[in-house]
Amino acid sequence: MSGVAVVNIPGSKSLTARALFIAACASGDSRLRRPLISDDSEAFTEALASLGHTVRTEGEDWIVTGSSGARPVRKAEVYCRDAGTAARFLPVLAATRNGTYRFDASEQMRRRPMQPLIDALRELGADVVCEGTEGTEGHLPITINACGIKGGHIVLDAGISSQFLTALLMAGPLFTDGLEVEVSKLVSVPYVEMTLAIMREFGAQAFREGNTFHVAPGHYTSRDYSIEPDASTSSYFFAAAAVTGNTVTVNGLGSRSLQGDVRFARILGDMGADVEFTDEHIRVTGTGTLRGLEVNMRDISDTMPTLAAIAPFADAPVRIVDVYNTRVKESDRLAASADNLTRLGIDVRTGEDWIEIHPGTPGPAVIACHGDHRIAMSFSITSLLLSEALQLDDPACVRKTFPHFYDVLTDLVTRWNHKDMATKSFA
Structure with missing residues (x-):
């Protein structure tokens, strides 16, 4: 179960x-x-x-x-x-x-x-x-x-x-x-x-x-303002559920979210996951099926590495297009994703603004994070399905946006009763 x-x-x-x-x-x-x-x-x-x-x-x-x-x-x-x-x-x-x-x-x-x-x-x-x-x-x-x-x-x-x-x-x-x-x-x-x-x-x-x-010219008025959970960060946990056949719920995100990156969950739905949106939460359940697709991620490009990192587990190629702007983030994320997938033994191709990842079985490798929190967190999800944990050359770079990422991920897979995943080290 x-x-x-x-x-x-x-x-x-x-x-x-x-x-x-x-x-x-x-x-x-x-x-x-x-x-x-x-x-x-x-x-x-x-x-x-x-x-x-x-x-x-x-x-x-x-x-x-x-x-x-x-x-x-x-x-x-x-x-x-x-x-x-x-x-x-x-x-x-x-x-x-x-x-x-x-x-x-x-x-x-x-x-x-x-x-x-x-x-x-x-x-x-x-x-x-x-x-x-x-x-x-x-x-x-x-x-x-x-x-x-x-x-x-x-x-x-x-x-x-x-x-x-x-x-x-x-x-x-x-x-x-x-x-x-x-x-x-x-x-x-x-x-x-x-x-x-x-x-x-x-x-x-x-x-x-x-x-x-x-x-218009004017002024701002002070107020009491609540911050939603981060949709880009949520993508790693939605992806983890989709590839492991488990269920994860993020409360405080939903159909009325201000953040465009909630669309990542809908992409997982297009790939075969069971996805539920309400006004109050998003829930993703892996179904054992992950289909290949072509998807334009121009407007949600921060989640491109997340999809690239789990793409080898799809049943057909995953092609991500119109993401040139990922080349000028904390790292060149298109190049970094392609390099790390190649290190894992995956067939991957790239162009100026696209990446295509073919199905395969990732092998052990050292992941080059390039000091980029999103590369480190994305390939940590890839590691969940491997018999031997991937090694990250700079695991601490996740402090940029999520200092406790590894603790939260470990706690999640423990609560899923996947002790083999929970004992993995990413350092």
């Missing part, structure tokens, strides 16, 4: 970052319930502190000091660690102020592109200086000599990352004339819809009309 279990998933990284940003801009103090506690979210709170905001802990909640209670900071060194949200969101917030603000981050984050955001800020009148050596224009470190933003109409390429658009939209109410952004390219649309929804919950006027996004 298959095991049945409920898994408690940490708060959404995306919602936590957006709520922190908006709460910092609000007129009073806001309470964020069940935020994500991880390296990324802590980096965000530290960066906010550098800009004069306080985030204090009350039990499982965070209390964020809004703009009315923040101390003015006219000069700051802001270090964002590996956090893409902090590195891409907060320079726009700084540009709305008066002062000099220098942003830097880890070597990994320095490699990730910033040019579309820098171009947009300059078009809006901000003085942005790229401080790296020759050839590093469009990357951190940058210095912003800020004197406020008037706003108006701009054109933005958000085809590499929707975070550039999100940053501008969230700061839009602080611009004197508001903001109108026409996007020439756009990826990860659900993340932008999430941004608009949370902005409106804090009192902003923001909407989309075709390829143009409108934000």
Whole structure:
């Protein structure tokens, strides 16, 4: 008989970052319930502190000091660690102020592109200086000599990352004339819809009309805001149920979720899993069948490695398309997934924006994590079906979004009564 279990998933990284940003801009103090506690979210709170905001802990909640209670900071060194949200969101917030603000981050984050955001800020009148050596224009470190933003109409390429658009939209109410952004390219649309929804919950006027996004000038109002469990993180546990023939339920996620990555569970349903969505939960049960398919994951690309890691167990090839933007994440996730599948002895092919994985029996291997939490967590699920655990070369990189991932995964398979899985070590 298959095991049945409920898994408690940490708060959404995306919602936590957006709520922190908006709460910092609000007129009073806001309470964020069940935020994500991880390296990324802590980096965000530290960066906010550098800009004069306080985030204090009350039990499982965070209390964020809004703009009315923040101390003015006219000069700051802001270090964002590996956090893409902090590195891409907060320079726009700084540009709305008066002062000099220098942003830097880890070597990994320095490699990730910033040019579309820098171009947009300059078009809006901000003085942005790229401080790296020759050839590093469009990357951190940058210095912003800020004197406020008037706003108006701009054109933005958000085809590499929707975070550039999100940053501008969230700061839009602080611009004197508001903001109108026409996007020439756009990826990860659900993340932008999430941004608009949370902005409106804090009192902003923001909407989309075709390829143009409108934000009225105004202000945010502080509030009590609950963070949903992270849908991207949930994908690992949904995948684990699908490949092992067990059942997992994640409460707090459901058909009304703001997070587009809940669609990953529906993909598992297309592959043969039994999937149940309600307003309050998502439940996935493995049926012993995992069918191959072709799927466009452009808008839920953070879950591409999860699907790639379990694809060898399907009965036909799994082809994932339109995911070029995964090449400019914490690692080149297309290349990293293909490399690790090849190490496992799986027939895999890739192109500029696609990967095709053929059925096979993975063998023992050392997984190259590339310092990427999603690669480490995804291939930990592959390991569940192997007689010998895979070795991860950097298991600790999961701290970025889920420090207790291995403990939670081990507890889950124990409750499924799979003692052979539970005794595996991923280090």
